[in-house]
Amino acid sequence: xxxxxxxxxxxxxxxxLVDKRCEPTTTGATFGELAEKYLExxxxxxxxxxxxxxxxxALTAFFDCWPVDLxxxxxxxxxxxxxxxGCSEGGHYAVSTSNTELAxxxxxxxxxxxxGTIAKNPFAKIKPERGANRRRETVSEAELARILDAIxxxxxxxxxxxxxxxxxxxxxxxxxxxSDVERGHAHVAREDSKGKVxxxxxxxxxxxxxxxxxxxxxxxxxxxxxxxxxxxxxxTPRLATMFRDACQRAGVQFPGGKYPVLHHLRHSFASRxxxxxxxxxxxxxxxxxxxxxxxxxxxxxxQSDIDGAVLAAARAA
Numbered sequence: 001x002x003x004x005x006x007x008x009x010x011x012x013x014x015x016x017l018v019d020k021r022c023e024p025t026t027t028g029a030t031f032g033e034l035a036e037k038y039l040e041x042x043x044x045x046x047x048x049x050x051x052x053x054x055x056x057x058a059l060t061a062f063f064d065c066w067p068v069d070l071x072x073x074x075x076x077x078x079x080x081x082x083x084x085x086g087c088s089e090g091g092h093y094a095v096s097t098s099n100t101e102l103a104x105x106x107x108x109x110x111x112x113x114x115x116g117t118i119a120k121n122p123f124a125k126i127k128p129e130r131g132a133n134r135r136r137e138t139v140s141e142a143e144l145a146r147i148l149d150a151i152x153x154x155x156x157x158x159x160x161x162x163x164x165x166x167x168x169x170x171x172x173x174x175x176x177x178x179s180d181v182e183r184g185h186a187h188v189a190r191e192d193s194k195g196k197v198x199x200x201x202x203x204x205x206x207x208x209x210x211x212x213x214x215x216x217x218x219x220x221x222x223x224x225x226x227x228x229x230x231x232x233x234x235x236t237p238r239l240a241t242m243f244r245d246a247c248q249r250a251g252v253q254f255p256g257g258k259y260p261v262l263h264h265l266r267h268s269f270a271s272r273x274x275x276x277x278x279x280x281x282x283x284x285x286x287x288x289x290x291x292x293x294x295x296x297x298x299x300x301x302x303q304s305d306i307d308g309a310v311l312a313a314a315r316a317a
Contacts, residue, residue, distance in 0.1 A: 167269035
């Protein structure tokens with residue numbers, strides 16, 4: 001976000017204060033103060049401070065000096081309007097981004113309530129936008145099997161299986177080393193992770209077997225190393241095209257004619273892990289999320305999950 005967009009946010013904030021017919025006070029806690037407390041808590045928990053501050057940048061630019069007792073639905077509406085107005089030409093403030101930021105605001109203030117800094121959470125009753133609740137597609141195990149059968153290249157079949165069984169991002173999968181495969185755990189370095197979270201991901205037996213079957217070329221460090229360009233890994237645009245072609249050949253489509261992309265394998269992994277009983281915190285760690293609120297976006301409830309919830313409630317009654 002550039003300086004001009006931030007100045008525009010501050011101007012709209014000032015106008016909103018006038019519209020509310022009240023003056024900011026200095027006696028109550030401000031959002032900026034609570035945000036700093038949140039960052040301190042995040043640092044104590046070992047979260048990446050740069051990433052956490054980055055997620056709060058637009059929120060603190062707008063709400064920094066705003067007393068929390070003045071924040072309500074109209075204030076949040078003004079923030080969203082400023083965000084959409086501040087996007088550069090061709091930019092887009094997505095509904096999912098708005099809801100993720102709202103969840104972050106709720107977390108910041110919930111911690112303040114827990115610490116006794118404020119009496120109530122001003123964001124608690126603000127509802128997320130419904131547009132982001134659209135069905136997020138996942139690839140079933142049967143569909144994955146059809147896609148794998150439609151892939152001719154053994155190395156690409158192993159790569160797709162790796163992403164499906166570990167939830168790794170496309171670029172993380174490309175950085176898997178032969179030494180990782182041999183010991184059965186893929187190490188994701190902090191600099192290779194979008195969330196800047198280093199982690200070690202266990203390889204399933206079938207994924208490890210598929211990788212080992214490729215055979216390690218002499219001197220190769222990375223499994224998916226471009227043989228034409230030496231040490232460079234394979235380009236992601238090429239992978240995206242190959243995956244789309246495989247989905248077309250397999251006849252795997254989502255409603256509306258949309259084909260899956262490689263990132264859907266990550267959503268599918270999270271949903272399978274959730275159905276298998278893995279705790280949210282464990283799924284978040286496996287995916288390398290720096291914010292657990294992001295993980296909830298990846299989880300998809302099916303009919304069996306809904307039925308299971310009803311039966312669990314009945315047993316507890």
